[in-house]
Amino acid sequence: METYGNRWGRCGVQDALNDLENSEILSREQAALLRRIYDRELFSVHWELRLLLYAGILILTTGLGLLVAKHFSSIGYLTLLAIISMGCAGCFAYCLRHGGGFSPESRATPDAAYDYVLLLGCLLLGTLQGYLQLRYQILAQYWNWWLLASALIYLLCAHYFDNRLVLSLALSTLGAWLGVKTSQLGTGGWDGALRDNAIFFGAMVVAAGATQTRLGWKRHFLPVHLHLGVNVLLAALIVGIGSRTASSVYLAGLVLTGSGSAFYALRERSFAFLLYAVLYGYVGITGFMLNHGHWSSEGIIFYFLVSAATLLAALVALHRRFRSAE
Amino acid sequence: MIALYEKGERRVAVVEESRRWQEAKMITAEQTAAVAERYRLELVRVNLFIRILLAVFTTVGVVALMALPAVILKVEETGFTLLCLIFAPLCAKVADHELIAGRRLYRCGAEEALLMLAVGMLALAVAIPAHGWGDGAERLAWLTAHGIVLSGAILLTVRYGYALAAFGAMLALAGIPFHLADTLHWQQPLLPRLVLLLLLGAAAIWGQRRLVGRRVLPRGYVWSLETVRLAAWAGIYLDVNLFAHRLLWLEWLRWTPAESLFPWSDHFCALLTVILPMAALAMGIGRRDRALLWFGVVSAILSILTLKYYVHFGHLAEELTAAGLSVAGLAFGLLHWLRAGSKHCRGAYTAEPLLEPRLYGFDAEALAAIQPLAPEAGVPQAEGVKPGGGTFGGGGASGGY
Numbered sequence: 001m002e003t004y005g006n007r008w009g010r011c012g013v014q015d016a017l018n019d020l021e022n023s024e025i026l027s028r029e030q031a032a033l034l035r036r037i038y039d040r041e042l043f044s045v046h047w048e049l050r051l052l053l054y055a056g057i058l059i060l061t062t063g064l065g066l067l068v069a070k071h072f073s074s075i076g077y078l079t080l081l082a083i084i085s086m087g088c089a090g091c092f093a094y095c096l097r098h099g100g101g102f103s104p105e106s107r108a109t110p111d112a113a114y115d116y117v118l119l120l121g122c123l124l125l126g127t128l129q130g131y132l133q134l135r136y137q138i139l140a141q142y143w144n145w146w147l148l149a150s151a152l153i154y155l156l157c158a159h160y161f162d163n164r165l166v167l168s169l170a171l172s173t174l175g176a177w178l179g180v181k182t183s184q185l186g187t188g189g190w191d192g193a194l195r196d197n198a199i200f201f202g203a204m205v206v207a208a209g210a211t212q213t214r215l216g217w218k219r220h221f222l223p224v225h226l227h228l229g230v231n232v233l234l235a236a237l238i239v240g241i242g243s244r245t246a247s248s249v250y251l252a253g254l255v256l257t258g259s260g261s262a263f264y265a266l267r268e269r270s271f272a273f274l275l276y277a278v279l280y281g282y283v284g285i286t287g288f289m290l291n292h293g294h295w296s297s298e299g300i301i302f303y304f305l306v307s308a309a310t311l312l313a314a315l316v317a318l319h320r321r322f323r324s325a326e
Numbered sequence: 327m328i329a330l331y332e333k334g335e336r337r338v339a340v341v342e343e344s345r346r347w348q349e350a351k352m353i354t355a356e357q358t359a360a361v362a363e364r365y366r367l368e369l370v371r372v373n374l375f376i377r378i379l380l381a382v383f384t385t386v387g388v389v390a391l392m393a394l395p396a397v398i399l400k401v402e403e404t405g406f407t408l409l410c411l412i413f414a415p416l417c418a419k420v421a422d423h424e425l426i427a428g429r430r431l432y433r434c435g436a437e438e439a440l441l442m443l444a445v446g447m448l449a450l451a452v453a454i455p456a457h458g459w460g461d462g463a464e465r466l467a468w469l470t471a472h473g474i475v476l477s478g479a480i481l482l483t484v485r486y487g488y489a490l491a492a493f494g495a496m497l498a499l500a501g502i503p504f505h506l507a508d509t510l511h512w513q514q515p516l517l518p519r520l521v522l523l524l525l526l527g528a529a530a531i532w533g534q535r536r537l538v539g540r541r542v543l544p545r546g547y548v549w550s551l552e553t554v555r556l557a558a559w560a561g562i563y564l565d566v567n568l569f570a571h572r573l574l575w576l577e578w579l580r581w582t583p584a585e586s587l588f589p590w591s592d593h594f595c596a597l598l599t600v601i602l603p604m605a606a607l608a609m610g611i612g613r614r615d616r617a618l619l620w621f622g623v624v625s626a627i628l629s630i631l632t633l634k635y636y637v638h639f640g641h642l643a644e645e646l647t648a649a650g651l652s653v654a655g656l657a658f659g660l661l662h663w664l665r666a667g668s669k670h671c672r673g674a675y676t677a678e679p680l681l682e683p684r685l686y687g688f689d690a691e692a693l694a695a696i697q698p699l700a701p702e703a704g705v706p707q708a709e710g711v712k713p714g715g716g717t718f719g720g721g722g723a724s725g726g727y
Contacts, residue, residue: 012541020364043675046678052660059650060646063645066643275376305387311379
């Protein structure tokens with residue numbers, strides 16, 4: 001069968017629309033709508049406005065944070081507390097009123113502003129906690145527990161209001177809490193503790209995502225868990241391979257996690273995870289090989305030559321089998 | 327552009343666009359399959375992530391292949407130059423003849439890496455032997471190498487329509503005035519900056535004028551021209567903004583640019599950090615040009631964030647709070663205004679999502695910053711814009727707008 005593309009000369013998508021309409025692949029209405037979009041008679045600014053909204057909220061909460069730090073002793077503290085609390089409560093009230101309540105499934109957002117109002121509420125809550133700590137020293141030297149509290153509240157909000165942005169915020173806050181906890185251990189063994197905490201955190205995030213999916217609860221949160229968890233886990237394992245002790249154990253962990261990531265990538269046709277597996281795996285294995293052997297310059301170059309050729313052959317075979325362009 | 331790409335990438339464009347129509351629920355899966363069948367592809371393409379991997383490991387492999395004889399034979403400058411002169415045409419030939427013409431690879435990473443490596447090797451072949459020829463000759467040789475990189479990047483853009491090569495060409499172009507100043511010992515420290523601004527301005531205008539005829543241009547050229555235009559705008563903005571922000575230079579680079587040529591130039595630069603985003607926004611809205619619109623939004627946000635470096639009101643917290651309120655309020659207001667219009671439109675503009683942005687299979691959830699931009703699965707279209715619903719053959723279409 002001769003495809004139309006063989007006869008297709010210098011023309012763009014607009015001309016293809018004519019062809020698809022004439023050949024009755026597209027209906028007249030569909031072609032007309034698409035033609036309006038490509039001729040820019042209908043122009044969506046949906047993503048641009050969302051970006052503007054997101055940036056505005058980030059700038060606003062940054063400004064409020066600075067405002068609190070600057071004036072927390074001079075402004076009437078009750079006034080400041082009341083303003084931030086009211087703003088925060090207003091945001092959550094808006095979300096409670098407009099959101100459809102909890103559901104284990106994905107829900108459509110009621111309006112474009114909803115996600116951002118929730119984000120603003122969560123960030124204002126963080127500002128409020130910061131203010132309370134600055135003003136009243138409620139948790140004194142245990143201030144890092146605020147981070148854990150924030151992370152848990154954000155997690156609750158993410159699940160209740162079905163918001164992936166707040167979920168990211170919750171997970172990164174949880175990671176920050178683990179990092180801060182580690183930094184307070186003192187200088188001895190700080191690096192090792194941080195690395196192990198990162199491995200624990202990454203594994204926990206991946207496991208939580210997998211468990212939720214298995215239970216049929218917020219399945220659409222899984223990519224958030226996996227992208228964050230796999231990256232943290234693989235990076236921490238690579239750091240472990242560079243350590244003097246137990247590098248073989250970390251290497252085994254890296255191979256295991258990388259294999260899991262690659263398997264998931266092929267099963268779900270989500271090739272970003274293949275990229276993570278191959279790149280992190282290559283860096284880790286190369287580091288291990290070079291650290292644990294007496295290599296001549298020729299040997300090192302030969303290693304890179306052979307490994308690159310092997311991986312190229314494997315990637316080509318993989319593409320042929322999975323038709324990765326689709 | 328080579329005929330294979332010029333002919334083939336138009337079909338690629340239609341097939342890729344048809345997937346976006348399906349994602350936006352404007353057409354059915356059967357219709358997408360019918361489009362793919364009608365515009366059957368002859369070019370071989372790979373997924374973006376596999377493309378990255380292929381490019382990385384092709385580079386590692388070629389560099390290792392070149393380094394092996396260099397280490398075994400213990401070559402020095404001349405030997406290395408010879409190796410570069412052998413490998414550069416070899417890489418180009420393998421990429422062009424074997425991979426592109428022979429195997430019909432289209433943006434697969436490996437052939438792109440080989441072509442770029444060929445340009446890099448050719449530049450090194452000129453620069454490296456000059457190491458022992460004295461300071462003046464060495465500077466001249468590196469300037470020639472710079473010119474080779476620029477010419478090579480332009481050649482790759484023209485022949486294959488690579489937007490990445492266009493970006494490389496813009497970077498090389500931006501470096502030329504400074505390299506010239508270093509080689510020719512220009513005594514005017516502000517002259518390279520002036521030449522840079524003129525070059526970038528000319529590139530932006532040229533890109534803008536060429537994009538007027540985008541409908542008849544191959545897709546690779548359109549992307550390359552967009553890259554040239556946006557890189558030029560971004561370069562001008564960054565130059566103007568950073569020039570005004572000596573404090574920022576000092577904080578980041580521990581270095582302060584030279585004193586201003588004129589007493590008013592700092593204020594003029596500061597003014598330009600306001601004018602440029604506004605001009606881009608105005609042009610983007612007036613011409614319905616998405617790239618300029620994005621540039622305008624991003625640079626406006628940057629200008630707000632860097633305001634403290636050149637206007638010292640002394641109330642940073644209040645300024646940021648007010649700016650944040652204004653930006654968020656403006657976005658809220660525009661959203662409601664557009665939605666309140668007839669069929670959720672005001673003129674040609676709508677706040678409803680029509681076609682999702684291309685994410686190349688990458689889950690936007692990975693990046694917290696673009697979380698809200700992630701496409702929602704199965705969200706019904708809001709009242710007013712009702713594409714989709716049609717079936718193959720057009721009998722049941724209800725795609726009225």
